[in-house]
């Protein structure tokens with residue numbers, strides 16, 4: 001089920017307390033409206049009644065959609081350097097809910113779910129958009145890697161990310177997003193064939209594919225962001 005709890009959250013601009021319904025878990029099978037809000041980028045966004053500024057809470061929730069096979073632990077983007085430790089937490093939480101010690105019905109559901117760990121709203125939306133378009137998320141990260149390797153290293157920096165923002169039968173659109181405030185800087189549209197050629201070249205990409213999918217944090221940052229000393 002979806003769990004949204006009332007909390008008073010300080011407005012990041014004026015500091016006044018704002019009553020907020022904080023999402024701790026989202027069951028998209030029962031709340032397709034919340035899934036739509038995550039994809040649209042409006043989920044957990046509120047206007048401060050004191051200073052009228054629009055702000056968004058960082059994600060810290062479990063997202064489940066058993067019709068689409070999603071089990072995703074979403075954490076704030078700033079926690080990304082802790083991905084190795086968070087990945088262990090995600091694996092533990094998934095095992096607790098759906099592993100060998102869970103009831104048989106839960107294990108049966110778990111067998112249909114793919115556990116993932118993401119940091120930030122754009123990364124969560126990306127997983128949902130990819131699945132909707134029939135894109136494998138590991139191949140998608142390899143596609144990003146191929147774009148960066150072919151002379152576009154400037155697309156990634158300490159404060160920007162490359163995330164899938166749209167896809168259809170013919171094309172894939174990635175957004176270069178400024179992490180702070182999730183501002184879209186640039187749109188990169190590629191033919192879907194670029195994705196397909198990576199999907200088909202299993203041998204050429206085998207090592208990187210294995211490295212990217214060694215745990216639930218299936219993200220290019222797995223190869224780029226060194227785990228922090230505290231997490232290691």
Ligand SMILES: [Zn+2]
Pocket residue numbers: 011012013014015016048049050051052053
């Ligand atoms: Zn305010």
